[in-house]
Amino acid sequence: MSVYDFKVKTMEGSEKSLSDYSGKVLLIVNTATECGFTPQYADLQAIYEAHGEKGLEILDFPCNQFGEQAPGADEEIHTFCTGRFGVTYPQFSKIEVNGSQAIPLYQYLVKQKGFAGFDPAHKITSILEGILEKSHPDYKNEPDIKWNFTKFLVDRQGNVVERFEPTADMKLVEEKVKELL
Template sequence: MSHVYQFEAESLAGRPVPLSQFRGKVLLIVNTASECGFTPQYAGLQALQETYAGQDFDVLGFPCNQFGKQEPGDAEQIAQFCDTRFRVSFPMFAKIDVKGPAAHPLYRWLTSEKPGVLGTEAIKWNFTKFLLRRDGSVFKRYAPTTKPEELKRDIEALLAEPAPAA
């Protein structure tokens, strides 16, 4: 079976992070940017993190500069922005490509598992969201215009499912 735990990503601090460390959790994976019209969604993402963190839930943020060059900063600048503007406590990862030939393997997998509108796989803009089940499979893909608070019902439904056998 294909699942998110087969991937590794680099943290914003430059350390490798095997995504298997999130095994058994409901995950919301989001490509982010600090100079986007959707950037205020960081507040909603942080609210979800705070609401559900004690229930085996995490938001994972992946900065990307592919859409209008809206994430121009380096890792230190991104970390400072997320902390000072939104008090982000969820894991943030190193800036990656989410589409095209240099797309991170995680995003190639996510987009093939849950294509977007009309079956297109490509990420169209910042703040595209993927909600994953506890078993590491992709449950649903959400458009950038979908506000984080609109995901609560789906998150709660996945949290209510039994954890997979180890």
């Protein structure tokens, strides 16, 4: 099994097979428009512009599960992202990444690469840890998604090779992408 075995819903409401991305390096990310990490849209777009022609695709899945920070409809989210950050990579319909309503793709992703911790040097790490410790004291031992802008790096064969928490340095993310290209 690989990520190519899954289908997802586009913003227009049609079904899209991830096998359409076979042979590409994928960066799959759950996003939110009203989050402290929202400026990462600009970083993601810069990575896409630098490496898209070399075989990178970024797949953006808006998610409202963390602090209700993606409240808009799909079209509103898309308009925000294209207008404010110039996003040109594929954006999909809003999803859930955790719990009983999590889409099968995300159920698979977290089984492939679990939570490995936040970057202790990041200024938002202590805030995230405080929020998570209150709501789920054992969060560090669970593989589920912890917050917006968690990224999964997938190789050209559809294998999940790395998971980046939202606190990961985007330069590190880009370096790992380049290694696979």
